[in-house]
Amino acid sequence: MLKQSLTILLLAITAGLALQGRAGDSILPEIPEAQSRFSATQGCVEPTEEMRKNHMEKILHKRDETVHEGIRTSQYSLKECINCHVSAAADAPRASSEKHFCSSCHSYAAVEIDCFQCHADRPVKTPQDNMLSSGSNPPQATSAGNTDTMTTGNLPVLVTEGNAHE
């Protein structure tokens, strides 16, 4: 009897501690809204739960296909992830900030990614994007953001020196 009540007491204390711990860590990541939806019924290119769990596998598979075989479909392309999930605004958060779509979760989960040491962490609209989206393989997401045309004159803004260090 004594043993049983002790166990219950111990359980209660442990649960209390766990709750307390969770209360202290309860700042869930604030995930920024995407720019568009994949379809009327589905937000992302796969159901959201699937993407949260397995996005890395899809990107990894796509990466090898693109680099080695030149397969440039948009569904699992990292470029399209960024185009949809990150704002194109000049003051949009960088990958180093917890407000960035990828970093918001990754810093919460303490999983460090090095994608953005090489890859662009923000959408960069180029004349080429417009060409691609009007070509044989239009992005399957909505056309939001593809309509604004930028001239080559806008390109060098992102190529200026001095931004390379942070």
Added chain:
Amino acid sequence: MSEESGIDVYRRRFLSGTAKAAAGMAVAPGVFLHEVAHGKPADQAVTSDVRWGMLIDSGKCADGCNDCVTACNTENGLTGHGRPATDAQWIRKVKLKDKQTGYTQTLPMLCQHCEHPPCVDVCPTGASFKRPDGIVLVDKHICIGCRYCMLACPYKARSFIHEDLQDQMPYAPRGKGTVESCTFCVHRVDSDRTPACVEACTAENHNAMVFGDMNDPDSEISRQLKQYNSRQIRPDLQLNTGVRYRGI
């Protein structure tokens, strides 16, 4: 050395010949697989039916003109730190001078996209590779930055990135600790466009560069290669370069 490389090329040809014969037998005899070279759908892999190449006419390449270099830097987001010895450089202008006569000419030097690339031979990780359509690339996901390829390249075509970068182009990822070089603007080529340097040279009406499929006898580059005398740089190395020069 030259004898050794001769044997090497012979072995290579023999082996690839056997492989091709075996592949040929898999298809019914007399049936040829024809593929349209251009306008590849985005969801299809590149094939060796195409061999991308470039023909540069140094006679039309003006001294002091840097349009191709500027176009390349803008397209691929190459930025420098004002340190020419280490800044990334995918294409550069080279001046040739005949010491005896004093005759000078210039030409753009870039990755020659060899059929037998020495950079691929020496790469310890497989990061340096040649696509089936002849474009030589670095898979920066695999590159460990050892720089063997930079030493192996007879054309000094590769650069190493020494410092952190930001604001790369989405279609041209580049990062510290990896080696890079001209990609023939592979992102453009895959959507049926020409490399930025060629586009700029043509747009400025210099017309010193032609880009196209060397396997297609009807392409402009094949037509010109057949019509005019052209050279590879360092043909003695038997690398069968994808970039050819006229007037040198």
